[in-house]
Every structure is written in C-alpha cells, then in structure tokens.
Amino acid sequence: MDFRHRIAANAATVEAHLNAYIDTYEHQPVVDAMRYAVQGGKRMRAYMVIESAAMFGISMEQSIWPAAAIEAVHAYSLVHDDMPCMDDDDMRRGRPTVHKAWDEATAVLAGDALQTMGFELVLNDQAGSPDVRAELAKTLAKASGAHGMVLGQALDIAAETAETPLTLKQIEHLQNGKTGALIEWSAISGALMARADITPLSTYAKAVGFAFQIADDILDVEGDEAKTGKRLNKDADAGKATFVSLLGLDGAKQRARALVDQAEEAISCYGNKAQNLQDVARFAISREN
Amino acid sequence: MDFRHRIAANAATVEAHLNAYIDTYEHQPVVDAMRYAVQGGKRMRAYMVIESAAMFGISMEQSIWPAAAIEAVHAYSLVHDDMPCMDDDDMRRGRPTVHKAWDEATAVLAGDALQTMGFELVLNDQAGSPDVRAELAKTLAKASGAHGMVLGQALDIAAETAETPLTLKQIEHLQNGKTGALIEWSAISGALMARADITPLSTYAKAVGFAFQIADDILDVEGDEAKTGKRLNKDADAGKATFVSLLGLDGAKQRARALVDQAEEAISCYGNKAQNLQDVARFAISREN
Numbered sequence: 121m122d123f124r125h126r127i128a129a130n131a132a133t134v135e136a137h138l139n140a141y142i143d144t145y146e147h148q149p150v151v152d153a154m155r156y157a158v159q160g161g162k163r164m165r166a167y168m169v170i171e172s173a174a175m176f177g178i179s180m181e182q183s184i185w186p187a188a189a190i191e192a193v194h195a196y197s198l199v200h201d202d203m204p205c206m207d208d209d210d211m212r213r214g215r216p217t218v219h220k221a222w223d224e225a226t227a228v229l230a231g232d233a234l235q236t237m238g239f240e241l242v243l244n245d246q247a248g249s250p251d252v253r254a255e256l257a258k259t260l261a262k263a264s265g266a267h268g269m270v271l272g273q274a275l276d277i278a279a280e281t282a283e284t285p286l287t288l289k290q291i292e293h294l295q296n297g298k299t300g301a302l303i304e305w306s307a308i309s310g311a312l313m314a315r316a317d318i319t320p321l322s323t324y325a326k327a328v329g330f331a332f333q334i335a336d337d338i339l340d341v342e343g344d345e346a347k348t349g350k351r352l353n354k355d356a357d358a359g360k361a362t363f364v365s366l367l368g369l370d371g372a373k374q375r376a377r378a379l380v381d382q383a384e385e386a387i388s389c390y391g392n393k394a395q396n397l398q399d400v401a402r403f404a405i406s407r408e409n
Numbered sequence: 410m411d412f413r414h415r416i417a418a419n420a421a422t423v424e425a426h427l428n429a430y431i432d433t434y435e436h437q438p439v440v441d442a443m444r445y446a447v448q449g450g451k452r453m454r455a456y457m458v459i460e461s462a463a464m465f466g467i468s469m470e471q472s473i474w475p476a477a478a479i480e481a482v483h484a485y486s487l488v489h490d491d492m493p494c495m496d497d498d499d500m501r502r503g504r505p506t507v508h509k510a511w512d513e514a515t516a517v518l519a520g521d522a523l524q525t526m527g528f529e530l531v532l533n534d535q536a537g538s539p540d541v542r543a544e545l546a547k548t549l550a551k552a553s554g555a556h557g558m559v560l561g562q563a564l565d566i567a568a569e570t571a572e573t574p575l576t577l578k579q580i581e582h583l584q585n586g587k588t589g590a591l592i593e594w595s596a597i598s599g600a601l602m603a604r605a606d607i608t609p610l611s612t613y614a615k616a617v618g619f620a621f622q623i624a625d626d627i628l629d630v631e632g633d634e635a636k637t638g639k640r641l642n643k644d645a646d647a648g649k650a651t652f653v654s655l656l657g658l659d660g661a662k663q664r665a666r667a668l669v670d671q672a673e674e675a676i677s678c679y680g681n682k683a684q685n686l687q688d689v690a691r692f693a694i695s696r697e698n
Contacts, residue, residue, distance in 0.1 A: 228489050233559040239554075
C-alpha cells in the first residue's frame with residue numbers, strides 16, 4: 121500500500137474511533153459541534169503516532185488512543201484559532217468554521233471539551249499501562265499548553281501588532297510551539313509507549329515540524345485555494361513575517377528539503393522500520409493542502 | 410485553628426504554588442493573564458482536595474498538586490464563562506474579567522492554557538505514583554469535559570434560549586455537571602490518592618455540590634453585592650429557572666440544610682478525621698460570597 125492510501129486508511133480508522141468516543145457523550149449541540157470539528161483533515165499527527173508505535177511493535181488497538189487524542193487536541197486548537205477574536209476565519213477544510221456553523225459560545229465550549237477529550241483518550245485504560253498513560257498525558261500537556269502550542273499561538277498574536285516583523289529566530293521559536301510541539305509529541309509517542317529513547321524521534325520531529333510549516337508558508341503563496349480550502353496570501357496580506365518572506369521562495373524550498381534530509385537521517389538508526397515515518401517527512405513538503 | 414482561618418491559610422499556600430508553577434512559563438501577556446485569573450477566590454475545591462487527602466494521611470506536599478490542578482481548571486472555566494459570547498461578565502471577584510483587562514483572544518488562550526495547566530499539575534511526578542496520577546488525571550478529565558462541567562455549561566446556555574424554564578430535575582442535571590463534577594472530584598481525590606473506596610466521599614460531594622449551588626442561587630437573590638462581587642438578581646433578570654425560583658426562598662434554604670445533613674452523614678464513617686470536610690459542608694450554605 122503506498123503512502124497516500126496508507127495515510128487515508130489510517131485517517132478513516134482514527135475518525136471512526138473519534139466518532140465512537142464522541143458517541144459516549146450526552147447528545148447536545150456542543151457534542152455535535154465536537155463531532156463536526158474532528159471531521160476531515162490529513163490526520164498527519166495521528167498517522168505519526170500510529171507509525172511511531174508500530175516501529176516499536178505496538179499494536180494499533182493501543183496506539184489508536186493517543187492517535188485520536190492528538191487529533192482531538194489539534195481540532196480544539198483549530199476551533200479556537202478560527203474564532204473572530206483570533207484568526208477570524210469563516211472557512212476550514214472547505215466548510216464553515218464551528219462558530220459560523222453554530223455560534224461563538226458553542227465554539228468556545230466545543231474547543232474546551234475537545235481539549236479535555238484529548239486527555240480522556242490518552243488516559244483511557246487501553247492506551248497502555250498506568251505509567252505509560254501518565255507519561256503520555258504529562259508530555260501531551262506540556263506540548264499543548266503554555267510551554268508549547270498555546271505559547272506559540274500567543275507569540276503569533278503578539279506578532280500581529282508588533283512594530284517590526286519577526287526575525288527568523290523568533291519565527292522558529294513561535295512555530296516550535298504553535299505547530300512543532302504537537303508534531304514532536306506525535307513522533308515520540310511510540311517511544312514513550314515502548315519506554316524507549318525518544319531522542320532520534322524528537323530530532324526527526326523537530327525537523328519535520330519546521331519543514332511542514334515552511335511548506336505551509338509556501339502553499340500560502342503558491343497553493344491552490346480549491347485544494348487548500350484556505351484564502352491565498354493570508355499571511356502576506358496580514359503583513360506577517362513567514363519563512364517565505366524571510367528566506368525567499370527558493371530559499372524556503374531549499375531549507376525545507378534540507379530539513380527533510382535531516383529528519384530522514386535522524387531516524388535512519390531504525391532502518392527499514394522507519395520507512396513510513398520517512399514517507400511522512402517527504403510528504404510534509406510535497407503536499408498540496 | 411478555626412475553619413475560616415484554616416481555609417484562608419490553605420488558599421494562600423495554593424496560590425503561592427500556582428504562582429510558582431506559572432513562573433516556569435515563558436513570560437508573555439497570556440501568562441500574566443493566567444496568573445491574574447488564578448488569583449483570589451475561596452479555593453474551596455483546593456481545600457477539599459487537601460482535607461480529603463489529609464483524612465487518608467496524605468501530606469500536603471503531595472496533595473498541593475491536585476489541589477492546584479482543580480483551581481487551574483476552575484479558573485479556566487471562569488475565564489471562558491465570563492466572555493461576551495458566554496455570560497458576558499465585566500467583573501469577577503471585584504476586578505475586571507480577563508477579556509476586559511486584556512482582550513478576548515488573550516481570554517481564549519489563557520483559559521485554554523489554564524485547562525492544560527490543570528493536567529500538567531495533576532500529572533506532576535510529585536502528585537503520586539504513576540498509577541495514582543493516571544487515575545487522578547483520567548477522572549479530572551471526565552469531570553471537566555463533555556461528560557461533566559462542559560456538559561453543564563452547554564445545558565446552561567441552551568436553557569437561556571429554551572421556551573420553557575427548566576424543571577427541578579433538569580436543573581439538578583445541569584448543576585451536577587456545571588459545578589457538581591469538579592466538587593465531586595475534589596472530594597474523592599484523597600481516596601483516589603490513597604486507593605481507597607470513593608463511595609462515601611462521592612455521596613458527600615454530590616450533596617455538598619447541590620447545597621453550594623442552592624446557596625449561590627440564594628445569594629443571587631438576597632446577597633450583598635459588595636461581598637459577592639457579582640450583580641444581584643442576575644439569574645432572575647435573565648429569566649433563568651433556579652433552585653430559588655422552583656422551590657421558593659424558604660424551600661431552597663430547607664433543601665440546602667437537608668443536603669448538608671446528608672453530606673455529614675455520608676462521611677460520618679470517618680469519624681473525627683472528617684471534621685474539616687464536615688466544616689466545608691456547613692460553610693457551603695453559610696457563606697456570604
């Protein structure tokens with residue numbers, strides 16, 4: 121099975137798992153909004169969790185829990201990020217955003233409950249032994265909160281009103297939190313489940329995270345709106361410094377390729393077992409949405 | 410030391426712990442907003458955690474972690490609940506709410522990161538053995554999310570636009586989620602840390618939670634605005650059904666006293682050790698704010 125079929129098959133399995141879990145909640149509009157918010161997307165993070173786990177011989181029955189958890193946390197961040205007081209986006213994945221399809225109060229609560237659901241999922245008894253679950257949840261919290269993703273989002277918002285555009289170093293720091301932290305957690309989760317050394321996967325994920333973000337910035341400039349489902353030149357129009365504005369289009373593409381090489385090198389120690397994660401690294405910069 | 414001094418001393422210790430933990434984050438406006446949001450309040454939930462733990466001989470060095478965690482989760486819910494799209498409150502604990510002191514984006518992110526911080530705190534290595542921490546975090550998630558607090562908040566919002574006021578049974582269901590779930594977690598946390606039976610504390614907490622909410626409804630009608638720091642008759646003005654509107658003022662007071670009796674009875678099995686939690690039950694209905 122090639123990479124695109126494999127990631128699509130995994131995405132369907134993860135979505136089914138998320139839906140089944142959401143079905144355990146009392147039926148309310150906020151729960152409908154949660155289900156809506158976790159639909160679609162590439163589920164690259166879930167794929168990384170499952171493939172990282174598989175590399176250590178951990179079954180999908182177990183890894184589906186942290187895989188679903190990271191997608192719930194990612195979905196929560198998108199729901200809140202799209203709100204009028206944040207990025208003010210009406211469309212996401214080609215559909216109205218949660219606050220447009222419902223209202224802002226529902227978006228706040230659905231996002232809040234999706235974050236909690238991430239912890240419910242990763243702490244489910246089937247996600248591993250108690251010490252594995254405690255470690256997964258603790259590292260997930262560190263990656264999601266003011267040490268990780270929320271810090272990146274806060275830096276992103278501060279950058280919008282800053283007098284001077286961010287430097288490359290500042291953008292790297294911002295993206296390391298905003299998108300890097302969850303990607304890193306996804307990649308190391310297999311090693312956490314296997315209680316193995318996380319260093320190779322952590323190095324791999326840091327490079328993939330940056331490559332992914334550079335590709336995002338490139339897509340923002342030369343992507344196809346129909347495929348990305350997002351407005352083109354959104355960041356440029358907002359006057360935001362991006363990897364493309366700082367490195368130039370060619371420079372950004374070169375940097376992304378170098379990062380993919382670094383990522384591949386970092387997990388070469390796992391040999392053929394790392395093939396699927398190597399594919400993710402290359403996918404990060406070849407995708408069209 | 411009498412109850413009021415004891416709870417005040419505990420509150421100061423918990424606040425110092427929260428501040429010290431918040432100091433570990435990178436200094437950003439969103440982190441300032443988090444620190445602001447966890448200031449003040451009675452910290453009844455933290456007190457219940459510490460006293461529940463003490464009943465089983467668990468030290469405050471350990472119980473301060475889940476105690477701080479529940480206050481972080483409680484604070485997150487208040488920050489989001491105060492937002493214009495939710496309850497639209499400008500004041501909280503006598504000070505401007507987070508979205509007034511900063512802005513809505515900061516309120517969304519500070520609330521998000523405070524929820525995550527709750528999990529960071531409860532999963533800290535010092536909060537117990539890995540299996541205790543996994544159990545504390547798992548039950549905290551269940552109490553906070555769409556199985557608990559967020560469900561209650563969603564029901565509360567739905568009630569505002571409902572054509573008919575809620576029945577007593579519906580209000581109990583709503584409050585069981587909105588305020589009851591976190592209070593119950595606080596009370597049972599000591600038993601979870603000690604791996605003891607949670608049943609007596611769970612029964613106690615359900616009664617205390619309702620008594621606390623009834624007292625809130627009574628304060629909304631006959632409280633002192635200067636002491637509560639909230640607008641009077643807020644719920645009545647909003648046309649919301651409350652325990653007072655359904656049971657009458659005298660009926661509500663009677664019900665609250667009966668619930669306190671039930672709560673005291675439920676933990677009488679612990680004898681003198683339960684004294685401080687018995688005090689909490691009585692305090693729930695005698696407070697002025």
